[in-house]
Amino acid sequence: MMCPMSTSKTYHHGNLRQALLEAARELTAEVGIEALTLREVARRAGVSHAAPYNHFADKAALTRALAVEAFGSLTNFLRLAVAAHLDPAKALKAIGQAYVGFALHNPSEFRFIFREDLRSDETGEVARAGERAYGVLLETVKHCQEVGVLPSSTDSNLLALTAWSTTHGLATLLVNGPRQELEVEATIDAVLHTLQQGLYSR
Amino acid sequence: MMCPMSTSKTYHHGNLRQALLEAARELTAEVGIEALTLREVARRAGVSHAAPYNHFADKAALTRALAVEAFGSLTNFLRLAVAAHLDPAKALKAIGQAYVGFALHNPSEFRFIFREDLRSDETGEVARAGERAYGVLLETVKHCQEVGVLPSSTDSNLLALTAWSTTHGLATLLVNGPRQELEVEATIDAVLHTLQQGLYSR
DNA sequence: TGTACATCAGTGAACGCGCGTTCACTGATGTAC
DNA sequence: TGTACATCAGTGAACGCGCGTTCACTGATGTAC
Numbered sequence: 001m002m003c004p005m006s007t008s009k010t011y012h013h014g015n016l017r018q019a020l021l022e023a024a025r026e027l028t029a030e031v032g033i034e035a036l037t038l039r040e041v042a043r044r045a046g047v048s049h050a051a052p053y054n055h056f057a058d059k060a061a062l063t064r065a066l067a068v069e070a071f072g073s074l075t076n077f078l079r080l081a082v083a084a085h086l087d088p089a090k091a092l093k094a095i096g097q098a099y100v101g102f103a104l105h106n107p108s109e110f111r112f113i114f115r116e117d118l119r120s121d122e123t124g125e126v127a128r129a130g131e132r133a134y135g136v137l138l139e140t141v142k143h144c145q146e147v148g149v150l151p152s153s154t155d156s157n158l159l160a161l162t163a164w165s166t167t168h169g170l171a172t173l174l175v176n177g178p179r180q181e182l183e184v185e186a187t188i189d190a191v192l193h194t195l196q197q198g199l200y201s202r
Numbered sequence: 203m204m205c206p207m208s209t210s211k212t213y214h215h216g217n218l219r220q221a222l223l224e225a226a227r228e229l230t231a232e233v234g235i236e237a238l239t240l241r242e243v244a245r246r247a248g249v250s251h252a253a254p255y256n257h258f259a260d261k262a263a264l265t266r267a268l269a270v271e272a273f274g275s276l277t278n279f280l281r282l283a284v285a286a287h288l289d290p291a292k293a294l295k296a297i298g299q300a301y302v303g304f305a306l307h308n309p310s311e312f313r314f315i316f317r318e319d320l321r322s323d324e325t326g327e328v329a330r331a332g333e334r335a336y337g338v339l340l341e342t343v344k345h346c347q348e349v350g351v352l353p354s355s356t357d358s359n360l361l362a363l364t365a366w367s368t369t370h371g372l373a374t375l376l377v378n379g380p381r382q383e384l385e386v387e388a389t390i391d392a393v394l395h396t397l398q399q400g401l402y403s404r
Numbered sequence: 405t406g407t408a409c410a411t412c413a414g415t416g417a418a419c420g421c422g423c424g425t426t427c428a429c430t431g432a433t434g435t436a437c
Numbered sequence: 438t439g440t441a442c443a444t445c446a447g448t449g450a451a452c453g454c455g456c457g458t459t460c461a462c463t464g465a466t467g468t469a470c
Contacts, residue, residue: 169371
């Protein structure tokens with residue numbers, strides 16, 4: 001009998017690899033990525049502590065897979081935000097909101113994604129996953145330049161980086177907590193508005 | 203004989219507390235805060251692994267002291283930047299540059315400061331140290347509002363937060379690496395200019 | 405359809421490791437008389 | 438100035454702990470004839 005691709009519980013555990021990743025995601029959300037241990041992940045997945053080695057070469061391989069998945073989630077989330085708008089300017093603002101929203105709703109994943117020191121990436125697959133997320137923003141910036149919302153004379157990457165810096169900084173501050181007492185929604189709107197129009201009086 | 207406040211090597215170690223903090227700072231720079239161990243800190247300071255307990259109740263007390271010190275460095279650095287300018291607008295821009303500069307030159311401290319999950323702060327002293335750094339920015343924003351550079355109708359904290367978000371995001375991206383290949387100086391200038399004038403075409 | 409065999413995905417004991425922390429101790433420093 | 442004592446800041450052995458990883462194994466699954 002061939003093993004079905006999914007939802008099969010007949011062949012040993014079934015799909016232990018996915019179960020381990022899921023358990024690792026939960027555990028990371030609870031204790032943070034730096035307190036994640038392979039043994040606890042195995043415990044949560046209901047297998048012995050040696051079982052993960054059938055699916056991941058070592059602990060680093062698991063966290064790497066975790067990072068790629070998390071970047072994938074972010075990329076999808078940003079793509080959905082863009083797809084909801086025909087107007088490039090609205091799409092751009094939607095990306096910003098989605099970015100901060102993702103961080104607020106998935107704080108552990110957001111934190112983890114950008115801590116390069118916490119995960120090995122010899123293969124570069126995590127970096128490539130990050131590029132895909134950035135690509136969504138860059139494309140939208142270019143569309144905005146085409147329709148004149150953003151200046152076409154400025155380098156697209158520079159505009160994208162500025163937008164990213166602002167939303168990333170806001171997301172980081174909100175997630176890591178120095179100013180958690182703020183009205184979140186109003187703050188996001190205000191910061192994005194300032195990003196568009198500038199800080200200075202006019 | 204009284205023990206002099208500093209530079210004395212006569213009384214046992216002399217000033218082990220400072221030596222431990224210094225060693226911890228170096229070690230953090232090398233391996234990151236999450237790989238910092240009390241035993242290695244003691245090793246570097248040239249004392250036994252139990253000696254630190256004469257100066258810090260436990261490991262958390264040491265990292266807390268480290269965080270307060272790091273925030274103090276940042277605050278001083280920002281104050282120096284502000285003090286160099288009479289024009290509030292120039293002072294504001296200088297803060298932004300100083301903030302990113304601090305992050306680039308002290309990456310491990312910068313990272314550590316904003317990882318609340320990595321250090322306990324029951325006493326709130328770390329939070330208070332953070333407030334002092336934020337205070338420098340807030341004061342400058344208020345000066346800018348007084349002279350009309352920034353709109354006085356907008357809440358000072360909101361303006362400060364927006365400025366902080368942008369510079370913090372830029373600093374984070376530059377320090378944590380997703381886009382390290384960029385021309386750093388030019389990028390900082392471009393981002394700060396956009397922060398002032400806005401992303402949109404005009 | 406049945407049997408022999410290969411493979412695959414688990415188990416559980418064991419390894420060495422370095423950690424944070426405690427403890428009884430020691431020796432240097434400061435102080436009272 | 439000298440001596441007895443208290444205190445302070447170190448030492449080094451020991452503790453229990455949980456970790457990542459390895460290994461020989463077992464039992465279920467799939468496959469050739």
